[in-house]
Amino acid sequence: MRKSNFLFHLYMVLFLIYMILPLVVMGGAAFNDSRFPSIYPWVGWTDRWFIELWKDTRMWVAFRNTILVALAVVAISIPIGTAAAILINSIAGSTRTVLYSLMVAPILTPGAVIGISTLLFWNTLNVPAGLHLSVLGQVSFIAAFVMLLVLARLQSFDRGLEEAALDLGASHAQxxxxxLLPHLYPAIGAGAAIGFFQSIENFNVTLFTRGTYDTLTVYVFSKVRTGITPTINALALILIAVTLFCAIAYEVRRRAVARRG
Incomplete structure (x- = not known):
């Protein structure tokens, strides 16, 4: 028993080192006064990469585009995914299987295929490439994530409450x-968060549909192609810090709600 505990803790330590060490190296390179993104040799502490990042107007434009696309994707994916989950949960038989398969299929499709297909389809309708096509392309698979989350939440819904409300004179809209929606709010919130971050990190679909516009992933890709500098490390460190802050804030809020409950 003691040996198995030791091996388990050893595995956890090695796993955490494997996951965290690259992030530490990446973050350290953002403070190294070297034009190459590395921590060895260590030249000295500097904040100039953050200053250069702050002055990079192209990065700010790409950041704005990324946020706008992500918000639009969430605004469209949430009602589509929620409606699909409610519909699938209310039917049975082969129709349910077919509809479920159609919704899940985009998740299994490579992003490049979705991007090219979106571009070709809308080009036949004389719709030019741009961020609007990036939104539509991303919605095609992100809505499926929302559907899966809401569908899982629906499994714990008591249909007797719905029937009782209808018997008491409530309309279907009420x-x-x-x-129904108050019961689904946790899944909808989780779907919105997943959809938002999935959109921000998306590259393949955006690359083929963006037209002449930049997003953060395309911006980083172009910087890598032309010669990466530690400004990319500075950007990555900021994104990781923001993500950790949001995760910690959510966990603190969740524990506070659990204590009150």
């Missing part, structure tokens, strides 16, 4: 708004 049942949806006052009974």
């Amino acid at each position: 049942v949806l708004r006052r009974i």
Whole structure:
């Protein structure tokens, strides 16, 4: 028993080192006064890479585009995914299987295929490439993530509450708004968060549909092609710090709600 505990803890330590060490090296390179993104040899501490990043107007434009696309993707994916989950949960038989397969299929499709297909389809309708096509391309698979989360939440919904409300004179719209949706809010919130971050990190679909516009992933890709500098390390460190802050804030809030409950 003691040996198995030792091996388990050893595995956890090695796993954490494997996951965290590259992030530490990447973050350290953002403070190294060297034009190459590395921590060895260590030239000295500097903040100039953050200053250069702050002055990079192209990066700020790409950041704005990324946020706008992500918000649009969430705004469209949430109602589509939620409606699909409610519909699939309410039917049975082969129709349910077919509809479920159609919704899940984009998740299994390579991003490059989705990007090219989106571009070719809308080009036949004389719709030019741009961020609007990036939104539509991303929605095609991100809505499926929302559907899966909401569908899982629906498994714990008591249909008797819905039937009781209808028997008492409530309309279907009232049942949806006052009974079903409040039960689904946690899954919808999780779907919105996943959709937002999935959109921000998306590259393949965006690359083929963006037209002449930049997003953060395309911006980083172009910087890598032309010669990476530690400004990319500075950007990555900021994104990681923001992500950790959001995760810690969520966990603190969750524990506070659990204590009150």
